[in-house]
Each structure stands twice: as C-alpha cells, then as structure tokens.
Amino acid sequence: MPPLEKRLARAELLRAQGRYTEAAALLRSTLRHASDPLAIADICNALAVTYKYTGRFDEAQVLYDRALAIIERVQGPDHVDVASIYHNLGGLAHARGALSDAERPARRAVDIRVRAVGAGHPDVAADKVRPGGHPRRPRPGRRGRAAHPGGPGGVRADR
Known part of the structure; x- marks a missing residue:
C-alpha cells in the first residue's frame, strides 16, 4: 500500500x-x-x-x-486542527442550507485559530472571509498545518 x-x-x-x-x-x-x-x-x-x-x-x-x-x-481542544474541523462543520451546515447553524462552528474555528496562530495569520483571514466554510473546490497542496511527526500533513479546512 x-x-x-x-x-x-x-x-x-x-x-x-x-x-x-x-x-x-x-x-x-x-x-x-x-x-x-x-x-x-x-x-x-x-x-x-x-x-x-x-x-x-x-x-x-x-x-x-x-x-x-x-x-x-x-x-487538545485548542489545537489548530480542531479549528479546521469546526470550520468544516460550519461548511457542512451551510451546505445543508442551515445558515444559522453554520455560524457557531465557524466562530469557534476563528476563535481557536486566533489563539493557536495569531489574528494576523492568513488562515484566520480565510476563516473570517469564508465563515462557515461555504463550498468551494479545494486547492491541491493546501494544508491546515505543518506535518505532525510520523503522520500525514494535518487536517485540512475545506477551502
């Protein structure tokens, strides 16, 4: 394999x-x-x-x-990968048409990511511009974070 x-x-x-x-x-x-x-x-x-x-x-x-x-x-609950999952959960709610349900996980994603990487980080800006992770085709090679030791390149936010 x-x-x-x-x-x-x-x-x-x-x-x-x-x-x-x-x-x-x-x-x-x-x-x-x-x-x-x-x-x-x-x-x-x-x-x-x-x-x-x-x-x-x-x-x-x-x-x-x-x-x-x-x-x-x-x-841990404040890791940047947790933010990526919350971002994607917001996107899922948005895709379902439940826009009010998309707001909470989208805000949680931004809050976690700000604490993890700082308010000026490009991923924070992307989360704010696209709250709730509304659907868009992913860009190949885009990673949510640096690789963790011994594993894949990290959880991706669906951007």
Whole structure:
C-alpha cells in the first residue's frame, strides 16, 4: 500500500477532478488500514469533505464528529486542527442550507485559530472571509498545518 500521504493526495486530486466515487473508495480503503489516531482523523476529515460535496451530509457529520473527538483527545481542544474541523462543520451546515447553524462552528474555528496562530495569520483571514466554510473546490497542496511527526500533513479546512 502506498504511504498514507500519497493516498490522501491522490484522493484530494480525484475529488478536485469531481471523481467523488473514486475518491471516497480510496479514502474508505485507506481508513480500513489506518491505525494512527491522527491519521484516522485526517482520513475521516477528507472522506467527510467528499461526502459533503456529494450531498451525503449525515455520513459527513458522523465522520467530522469522529475526527473532532480524536483530535481533541490527542492534541487538545485548542489545537489548530480542531479549528479546521469546526470550520468544516460550519461548511457542512451551510451546505445543508442551515445558515444559522453554520455560524457557531465557524466562530469557534476563528476563535481557536486566533489563539493557536495569531489574528494576523492568513488562515484566520480565510476563516473570517469564508465563515462557515461555504463550498468551494479545494486547492491541491493546501494544508491546515505543518506535518505532525510520523503522520500525514494535518487536517485540512475545506477551502
């Protein structure tokens, strides 16, 4: 099996190309073989984004919740990756058309990210400009944070 980072990058490319079924299949396969908690969180987040794009909102919610629980347990509630998941949860609520439900996780994402990286960081500005993570095609190579030791490049906010 190719390294996790390559599988995640391939799935992101497939998703960016609109090949959602292939991306989801690759991510589900990757998830079955993952053992590192942070890797599992990254895969859950990537699969949730894919499901959101295809209207599978309930499945996306379960995966975001799983990723959030793992990251909060392993890295703490104020880690930048927690902000990325809250950003994506806001985007999910927005995609569902529940705009008032998108505000709370979007604000939580901004608050956490400001504490983690400072108010002047570009990711904070992006969160403020796009509160609730309203849908937009992801840009290949965009990472939510620097790589953690021994694992993938981090949870991505869906930007």
